[in-house]
Amino acid sequence: MDVIIIGGGIVGTLIARQLSKYSLKILLLERESDIAMGATKANSAIVHAGYDPIPNSNKAKTNVRGNKLYPELCSALKVPFKRNGALILAFNDEEAKVLEELKERGRKNGVMGLEIIKRDEILKREPNINPEVKMALYAPSSGITSPYLLAISALENAWENGIEVHLEEEVQGIIKRKRGYIVKTNKNSYLTRYIINAGGVYADEIMKMAGIDFPFEITPRKGEYYVLDKKMRNLVSSTIFPTPSPISKGVLVVPTVEGNILLGPNAKDVKDKEDKSTTWEGLKEVWEKATKLVPHISFSSVINTFAGIRAGSNYKDFLIKEFKSAEGILNFAGIDSPGLTSAPALAEIAEEWLKDKEKLIPKKNFKGERENPLYFRELSNEEREELIKKDPSWGHIICRCEHVSEKELRETIRHPLTPKILEALRKRLRIGTGRCHGAFCTPYVLKILSEELGKPINFFTLKGENSKILFGENKARWKYAKRS
Structure with missing residues (x-):
């Protein structure tokens, strides 16, 4: 193989599509029975504007770039995408100061169109918001999509362009060779020149298998959600945020492209990377915080609850790095929020990294668009x-x-x-x-x-x-x- 991509989430699948433009032998390995079974399946489905990340961080640069790439990407892959805008609410003077800080941070990050609006304008746009709101930061470039459908469409497009996909293959070892690596799974061994680690919550374990000695550790961060019936689709049209905390953007009220409304997530660090259970305490927290933003939500409209795991880490930023001790391996680790938004930009980074290693030959017959599915x-x-x-x-x-x-x-x-x-x-x-x-x-x-x-x-x-x-x-x- 020329390239093995480890991980079939939104990052791995978009990288696969990006590299399928070239004459390369590419294999994507996924440990689960399907792709998009981790954070890509269970998240808020928001394409963030980019006002929140620290300026000049990997998160900030890839968030803003990824946001700009979404319309063309989703159009090519026939995946729903909508710029519905976001409102970040403040209920007191202290929170209002944070909104000003976020607006300035967004300006530094290159986010366009941010503005502070007052109560009357907020309620005119979103009548169901808590009338005690003081002001809001409006981010018009914020959007929504279907994360798992985007990952599936990207991989199907990459497969049409010649990459291989192996499901239910868990990477269990990586052995350095003079030229490249041997990747051992529960089923096979593969010789490859390059590895791209997009292993989600297991990215730190992949790094250890490769012999990378770096003080990096992923802490699984669980978030719980409610799903509301489609009869509530007109509850809000924008994504409604509270003023964010240092570890979370907070519990949101989010329209989806499918017509449902999501409430959530909370944020709780857990030990088990597979702990997707919901709890009474967690769901109670989500309900209380969501109904502070939008008070008149009927509990009878709830049709489901679920939880997802995000790849929080001690690095406080996306780790995008090739280490000298493991040359030929590019790591995308700790890709928590805004990972969905950043994923198209992360794919570009993988492409540029490989171009620095090899002279890549574009495919003459590359198919960049997916046929429009009939629903x-x-x-x-x-x-x-x-x-x-x-x-x-x-x-x-x-x-x-x-x-x-x-x-x-x-x-x-x-x-x-x-x-x-x-x-x-x-x-x-x-x-x-x-x-x-x-x-x-x-x-x-x-x-x-x-x-x-x-x-x-x-x-x-x-x-x-x-x-x-x-x-x-x-x-x-x-x-x-x-x-x-």
Whole structure:
């Protein structure tokens, strides 16, 4: 291999796409059963404006650059993106001073259009905000997107341009050779000239495997969220922030490109990098802080809760570095917020780093755009009727909450990069993410998976190993119980 990319989150997948422009043998390794299973799946989905990071930091430079890249990137990959703007609220004079500091910091970072607005203007724009608000910093360049769909689209585009993708391969060792490295996984060993470490919360462990002696440690930082029903889509149109703290941008009220509203996250350092549990105390904190910003949120509108893990670290900035002790390995570590926003700029950095190492030959047949996917829920009635005339399975709705058709489901299952697990179908189609949580659609999804792959229904899992959905037929289990 020329390049091995470790990690299939938003950073790794966008790097893969960026490097797929060149005549290189590239392999992306992901330890999970699908890509975008970590922080990329569970975050606030915000494309930050860039007023918050310390000027001249890696976070500041890549945030502002990444924000500028988003419209063209999402257009090419056919991923939703919307500049909905953000309001950072102040409720007293002390918080109002912080807004002035953020505005000045944003100016130094090159963020355009920042302005301080007062209560009347705030409530005119967002009538549901707490009327006790004193003033707000308005950031018009802030936006929202779908992080996991962007990662999936980027990797599919990179795959179309010739890269390899291996799922369920966990890196367990890195051995230095005279020219390059041997990367050992739980399944194989690979010889490569270069390694790009985009391992998320495990990036520090990858560094240690490579023999890098540097005082860097990732501390998993858990954030908990509520998801509100789409009937609340008009609650706010902008992303609503509190005045930030030193470790967090705070609990937010965030519209999503899918039409839901998110409340969260809180911020709690944990020991377990896989601890994605929600807690009563954490969710209580999120609710109290979110309803301070937007008071009239009905608890009956909550359809789900979840938690995500961010890669907090002792470095206090993104670690973007090649060490002398491990030349040929570029590390992207401690990529917490604004990692989603910065990811396109981080991909450019990886590209420039490799250009300094090698003379890269651009592919003549590079395909930079993804075909526009057809989502039944987004089509007009006339477009739907035309498709149903050609293929009646377009009219068979499998997921009523998200209006997903049988045709879409079968086509998605047939894609070579789609893992045959329910979580992969959720991320690609939003199937089972509505108010019923898959109670209606899951049996149909399992039936169609069984038909497409020729496997029994109880073969399929939620997210890979040890996550079975069905273990056998009820009648068979009842007979066994009676015999026992």
